Amino acid sequence: AQSVTQLGSHVSVSEGALVLLRCNYSSSVPPYLFWYVQYPNQGLQLLLKYTSAATLVKGINDFEAEFKKSETSFHLTKPSAHMSDAAEYFCAVSVTGTASKLTFGTGTRLQVTL
Amino acid sequence: DAMVIQNPRYQVTQFGKPVTLSCSQTLNHNVMYWYQQKSSQAPKLLFHYYDKDFNNEADTPDNFQSRRPNTSFCFLDIRSPGLGDAAMYLCATSRDPGTGEQYFGAGTRLSVL
Numbered sequence: 416a417q418s419v420t421q422l423g424s425h426v427s428v429s430e431g432a433l434v435l436l437r438c439n440y441s442s443s444v445p446p447y448l449f450w451y452v453q454y455p456n457q458g459l460q461l462l463l464k465y466t467s468a469a470t471l472v473k474g475i476n477d478f479e480a481e482f483k484k485s486e487t488s489f490h491l492t493k494p495s496a497h498m499s500d501a502a503e504y505f506c507a508v509s510v511t512g513t514a515s516k517l518t519f520g521t522g523t524r525l526q527v528t529l
Numbered sequence: 530d531a532m533v534i535q536n537p538r539y540q541v542t543q544f545g546k547p548v549t550l551s552c553s554q555t556l557n558h559n560v561m562y563w564y565q566q567k568s569s570q571a572p573k574l575l576f577h578y579y580d581k582d583f584n585n586e587a588d589t590p591d592n593f594q595s596r597r598p599n600t601s602f603c604f605l606d607i608r609s610p611g612l613g614d615a616a617m618y619l620c621a622t623s624r625d626p627g628t629g630e631q632y633f634g635a636g637t638r639l640s641v642l
Contacts, residue, residue, distance in 0.1 A: 447628045458533075458619055458633035459572070466628045505571060509629025515560055517631055519571040 417442040417508045421520035429528050434493040436523045438480075438506035441487065448489045449507040449517070450480055459505065465489060476500070501527045532556070535620050535634035542610050543642050550605040550637045552620030561603040562631065563595060564619040572619055578603060579625065607639075615641045 422437040440446055447466050451459040463474025470482040480491045489506060506520040533554045542548040552561065559580050564572035576585045578597045592614070594606040607614055617638050621631040 447630075449630065451633075456617075456636070456638060458535075458635045459621075459631075460633070461630060464628065464630055515623045515625045515627060515629040515631070516574065516577070517629060522569070522571050524569075 417446060417510050417518050419506050419508050419518055419520040421504075421506050421523050423523055424521065425524045425526065427526040427528060428496045430498055431495050434478075434491070434496045434500065434525065436491040436504050436506075436525065438489045438491065438520060439487050440489060440506075440508045442508060442510060444510055447509045448480075448482060449509070450474065450478070450489075450491050451505045451507060453503045453505065453522075455502075462491070462504075496525075496527045498527050498529075501525055533620055533622055533632050533634035535618075535637050537637060538635060539638050539640075541640045541642060542607075544612065545609045548607050548610055548639070550607075550618050550620075550639070552603045552605070552634055553601050554603075554620075554622045554632075555601070556622055556624075556632060557600060558622035558624045558632070559600070560623045560625050561597060562621040562623070563593075563603070563605050564621065565614075566617040566619055566636075575605070610639070610641045612641050615639055 418441045420439045449464045450462040463472045465482045473479045478493045505522050507517040536551045562577040563575045566572045575589045597603045617636045619636045620634040623631045
């Protein structure tokens with residue numbers, strides 16, 4: 416079975432600083448990996464996804480993530496944080512053959528300060 | 530735009546009074562999911578439909594039921610809501626076979642009085 420671990424339930428950065436949210440996965444077969452963002456009282460919005468093409472994946476709002484098989488990681492980064500980036504971020508993994516079921520991490524709340 | 534729509538956005542019900550939440554999609558996806566999300570937690574999958582095939586998660590209480598009358602609509606029925614069922618309920622869709630990418634609605638916030 417696959418799993419996802421997100422290190423750090425809360426991350427605080429200053430506006431303009433680098434954002435780094437960590438995600439490590441476990442899967443016995445090549446995974447598909449996702450980052451979702453959730454704003455208060457909203458559903459989940461897909462930021463980016465890794466589907467076995469390029470290992471560096473670019474998403475919306477200048478977010479990107481790099482798939483590193485040797486480290487089983489899929490960390491999310493953004494060069495310069497904006498106040499509007501404050502939200503909950505979920506890393507998720509899926510494996511084909513399981514009716515596209517996602518396994519979510521526990522989430523990381525990003526706070527952006529002035 | 531193609532999307533996943535949940536109605537209502539906010540629902541208040543009384544303890545023990547049945548409630549139905551609605552989800553519709555214009556993506557024509559064959560898989561639809563219902564999640565329960567409590568405060569500061571990840572979404573928890575309750576069940577999903579693969580076309581007309583219903584797939585219940587092992588730990589989903591019997592109090593939760595679902596119907597999918599056609600491809601576009603899916604309903605979540607809570608037969609006797611308890612205080613512990615107050616949560617955000619999220620509907621999502623995906624196309625299978627595929628990458629597993631799911632498209633989420635905005636959610637319904639359920640309060641139980």
